[in-house]
Amino acid sequence: MTTTTIEQAGKHDGQEVTLKGWLYNLRESGKLLFPIFRDGTGIIQGVCSLKENPEAFAALKGLTQESSVFITGKIRAEKRAPGGYEIGVTKLQIVQRVPESTPFPIQLKEHGVDFLLDNRHLWIRTPRQAAILRIRAEAIRSAREYMDSQGYTLTDAPMFTPAACEGTSTLFEVNYIDDQKAYLTQSGQLYGEALAMALGKIYTFGPTFRAEKSKTRRHLTEFWMLEPEAAYVELDEAMALGEGLVSAIVQGVLKNKSRELETLKRDAKKLECVKPPFPRISYEEAVAVLNKNGNPAKFGDDFGGDEETIISSSFDRPVIVHRYPTSLKAFYMQPDPQRPELALAFDVLAPEGYGEIIGGSQRIHDYDLLVKRLREHKLPEEAFEWYLDLRRYGSVPHSGFGLGLERTVAWICGTEHIREVIPFPRMIYRVYP
Numbered sequence: 001m002t003t004t005t006i007e008q009a010g011k012h013d014g015q016e017v018t019l020k021g022w023l024y025n026l027r028e029s030g031k032l033l034f035p036i037f038r039d040g041t042g043i044i045q046g047v048c049s050l051k052e053n054p055e056a057f058a059a060l061k062g063l064t065q066e067s068s069v070f071i072t073g074k075i076r077a078e079k080r081a082p083g084g085y086e087i088g089v090t091k092l093q094i095v096q097r098v099p100e101s102t103p104f105p106i107q108l109k110e111h112g113v114d115f116l117l118d119n120r121h122l123w124i125r126t127p128r129q130a131a132i133l134r135i136r137a138e139a140i141r142s143a144r145e146y147m148d149s150q151g152y153t154l155t156d157a158p159m160f161t162p163a164a165c166e167g168t169s170t171l172f173e174v175n176y177i178d179d180q181k182a183y184l185t186q187s188g189q190l191y192g193e194a195l196a197m198a199l200g201k202i203y204t205f206g207p208t209f210r211a212e213k214s215k216t217r218r219h220l221t222e223f224w225m226l227e228p229e230a231a232y233v234e235l236d237e238a239m240a241l242g243e244g245l246v247s248a249i250v251q252g253v254l255k256n257k258s259r260e261l262e263t264l265k266r267d268a269k270k271l272e273c274v275k276p277p278f279p280r281i282s283y284e285e286a287v288a289v290l291n292k293n294g295n296p297a298k299f300g301d302d303f304g305g306d307e308e309t310i311i312s313s314s315f316d317r318p319v320i321v322h323r324y325p326t327s328l329k330a331f332y333m334q335p336d337p338q339r340p341e342l343a344l345a346f347d348v349l350a351p352e353g354y355g356e357i358i359g360g361s362q363r364i365h366d367y368d369l370l371v372k373r374l375r376e377h378k379l380p381e382e383a384f385e386w387y388l389d390l391r392r393y394g395s396v397p398h399s400g401f402g403l404g405l406e407r408t409v410a411w412i413c414g415t416e417h418i419r420e421v422i423p424f425p426r427m428i429y430r431v432y433p
């Protein structure tokens with residue numbers, strides 16, 4: 001007897017196979033049972049008749065949702081079935097029966113989001129959530145494939161750090177050994193810069209942490225960031241890399257996860273046009289776009305979600321906004337030599353209101369200017385001594401950016417909130433389960 005998966009079932013049309021999975025749903029209709037099984041790779045509907053398979057019928061009848069089972073039966077093409085195939089159940093072996101007294105909490109009906117989040121460890125079993133997590137995996141796979149193809153080496157930054165990278169207001173302090181103070185990293189960038197001076201072109205990919213007090217659909221306190229950093233690369237080249245990376249991720253998902261996008265009822269047309277070149281506008285042009293749309297933004301204002309939505313809705317693909325006021329941006333950003341009040345920084349804004357998915361810049365490579373900036377930002381110089389070494393020993397122009405994985409995946413999936421695209425979201429009021 002061949003054991004296979006629901007995803008591969010179509011290759012066994014007309015044959016009897018065994019699947020290992022769970023009972024997702026069961027409809028009973030007299031002498032016929034219509035179960036739906038899932039196995040992690042997909043869902044398949046089944047039919048079981050009392051007359052033809054009395055033992056399987058008896059085992060399946062009344063079986064509780066999410067009971068684990070070995071299912072044996074014949075695969076046949078069925079156009080109307082999800083996935084295009086169904087299984088005629090001939091044998092059913094129960095691995096664990098969910099007790100009637102403790103039914104699976106998530107039913108096939110609408111639940112409130114707090115309830116679902118409390119049961120996130122079970123919610124991820126539903127087809128929609130499983131599709132999202134598979135798309136996330138593909139986004140990571142295609143992102144890494146692209147970075148590797150561009151000659152970037154994957155390296156890792158530490159999670160415990162002695163200092164802030166992205167402002168001190170969102171730092172998570174940890175009680176490190178013997179009362180030393182440490183912080184959870186907000187970004188791997190500063191270490192990425194050291195690694196770029198060692199290896200040329202690198203990227204880090206890992207979790208990053210911010211004590212975000214804002215309760216928005218775009219913020220997590222723990223999120224994953226992919227951060228390229230490259231020596232001798234200036235702003236334009238960094239923007240082109242960001243554009244290539246975002247395009248590669250979207251095209252990878254379209255190519256390899258089309259079934260999952262269908263499960264999510266995501267309109268693939270909105271993603272198909274995500275190819276280079278992306279429109280590029282300066283911060284000042286973006287302010288003009290806002291004013292034209294009745295938004296009172298003026299030079300020096302930061303863009304919030306509403307502003308980003310107005311700007312991005314003029315384009316069918318992500319838009320790159322570059323040269324933000326230096327005053328709005330992080331201490332390490334290189335000022336534009338022509339106009340020092342502007343930083344050689346860029347953000348990539350996703351379409352459809354998903355906001356900033358990439359933030360990046362050229363970095364200050366001059367020692368004196370960097371020291372001046374550290375002082376202006378009131379950052380503790382001792383903690384940055386090693387970082388200043390990078391400007392003492394063969395400093396070169398260099399650039400990088402951070403791509404927020406969850407924002408990117410939320411946009412690709414079209415989910416309302418980014419909490420759905422990470423297995424176990426961490427948010428301002430949630431660290432359970």
Ligand code: 4AD
Nearest residue numbers: 187189219220223227356357358359400401402404
């Ligand atoms: O723009 P940010 O703050 O840039 C940095 O951290 C740089 N040090 C990166 C670099 O140049 N290496 O963050 C980068 C991206 C944002 O564009 C956004 O996509 C995501 O990280 N991000 C968040 N995603 C989810 N929840 C949050 N609280 C996020 N904060 C930032």
Ligand code: MG
Nearest residue numbers: 347356358359
């Ligand atoms: Mg940013």
